Amino acid sequence: MSTIAVIARRPVGLIGLIGVGSFVALAYLGPLVIPLTNTVDIANIYRTPSLAYPLGTDFQGRDVLNQIVYGGRDILSVAFLAAFFSTAVAVTFGSLAATLGGKLDVAILAITDVVLTVPHFIVLVVVAAIFRPEGFLVLALLLASLQWAGLLRQVRAQILSLKEREYVEAARSLDLGLFHIIFREMLPNMASYVAIHFIFAMTGTVYAQVGLIVLGLIPLSGANWGSMLYLAQSQGALYFSDSFWYIFSPILAISLFQLSLVALSAGLEDVFNPRLRAS
């Protein structure tokens, strides 16, 4: 059975699959189909939802739904990149620590413990405040720099247990080399941890990234879900009863995206754990 079919078998997996799929479509295909309408229209400030404005308008009379469509791409891209970097670091150094052991293992574990303990968001706030990270890549690297520690520990523990299995011993006695043993023999057996962590890393980076934007620490280039909340907060729109839809819409978009990711990861667990499938 294909992976997608297994994920879709349980309602939670299906919801996750549809949710994440819709958000990816909305963020990447939406802007191609729906024209950008960001002209200021003083006559239509803070309209409630109607046919013309399905999610109402903002403090300058601009369509909120249009901002939601255009405001997801940057957030999703950065989250995806950051999750990719953090997973790569965790898998590489986690397997190295477990297979080589010794001083390297102790050093990597010590760094991991430190990174797990340091309050991530406060470090991010201070770093962002001093250096104002600009651009996708820099932002993704910054977010990934604190994300990897949890998975590294899991990868290391998993490899330590896989090391003792017969097929790994067989590969070693055939002298297939460290690279082959890690990437061809062991990693395929950890696909579940890696895939599920990748999704959790995405939820973690969306959390941190939107948080930094809400505090106004990431230079704005165009509207996104986070900057809508930043503007609402910094301009006091949060306390106007008229601005409900303008503030509620990005909250809904971010929360639904996070929920879809979590549901998808629950569905993935079924794929990798056949015992759960039976029940």
Add this chain to the structure above:
Amino acid sequence: MAAVIPAEERIASRLDPRAQLGSLWRHPILRAALKAALTVLAATTITFTLIRLLPGNPIDLRIEELTRDGSVSYESAREQVSALYAIGLDEPLPQQYATYLWNILHGDLGTSFLSRGVPVMGIILAVLPWTLFAVGTGLLLSFVVGIGLGLVAAYKRGSFFDQAVSTIGSIISSVPNYLIAILIVLVLGVQLRWVPITQMRGAFSPGIQPGFSLEFIGDVLFHAALPISVFFLTQIGHWILSMRNATLASLEDDHVLAARARGLSDRRITTAYVGRNAVLPLVTQLAISVGFIVGGAVIIEQIFVYQGVGQRLVRAVAQRDYPVMQGILLLVTISVVVANLVADLLYSRLDPRIGRAGDA
């Protein structure tokens, strides 16, 4: 399990200093203490690197700023900045770092940029307790209630209660905590007007006399109610789900079956045989969550205008008050490290297997 090591090798490894270090790292309590010291050292290294070493760092910028119009000489600008950050800029770098550490050890975190001459330490100590109070209360409440609900959910596995609690728990814990804070202001405060959000600002009402009076404690709780609710709501799902899974696993343990066979009462089995074992691993997670929640508190305090360390950090960021920023990063890290240390020690007390397995 590990193979039996011949006696000579064991003795040899005892004598080898490197192996000694390795076994120290493996001793749980020593490891916890070492980890704590290492984390604090890492935090100081991060702040030192940020403000002193990286290009475009605030120290260089400040000196440039001061000397730009020519009224201040380079030397006196350096001197001013040295005092500001409690770093000796004329010393070679390693020594600067050592001085910096030495000053931190003596509680000298430099002085604020904006409020001239006010020590950073005092500024932070005035706000840090409020954050720790709100975070700690929310976390403990969510832990106790979440563990209760998770235990019951596991016992009633598959029932409506189980499904409702597990679903609501996983939904709430997926929504970022600061969004829940914004939603509370938006819906309960502005739309429905059920919660007097403007009166609840600050850590306590102006004009009230701080002290151990019922009035003051009530007032403090009133002002902390919203942050505490958010910390409670966003953490409880995690505890419900973890406790539920841990209980399910523990229910299948042999010793539980044996207890049943011995005819022990259900209540005794639930508390002493199932619950106690299931709770153990969650204690260490408690410590890890402290760091996470304190981070989230930065935005949550800003939204509720609660005068804790998070709101102070946002203010320092807006004012580019770097000494305050780095001081907050350091002191919050130290608080989290202490919380972790307490949890580690508590854990080794609660689980007798841990303390003894010294060189395992």
